[in-house]
Amino acid sequence: MDEPLEARIGIASDVALLVQHGTVVGWSLSDPARYLTTGFAAPALTPPRRPPGSCSPNAWT
Numbered sequence: 001m002d003e004p005l006e007a008r009i010g011i012a013s014d015v016a017l018l019v020q021h022g023t024v025v026g027w028s029l030s031d032p033a034r035y036l037t038t039g040f041a042a043p044a045l046t047p048p049r050r051p052p053g054s055c056s057p058n059a060w061t
Contacts, residue, residue, distance in 0.1 A: 007019040014034070018026040029035065 003020060005018050005020055005025075006022070008028070009017045009019060011017055014030045016028050016030070017024050018028060
């Protein structure tokens with residue numbers, strides 16, 4: 001259904017709730033490109049350091 005919205009209620013500086021027939025039907029960002037990321041970093045090539053043998057394994061979790 002593509003009916004017009006009754007209201008767009010700002011709840012934060014860039015976020016608004018969309019209201020239709022008295023019910024919140026979604027949300028929107030005023031500047032979505034601001035929240036895009038460039039991707040993830042490459043994984044480390046070295047394995048993580050193991051705890052010393054004298055430490056309890058629970059101390060490292």
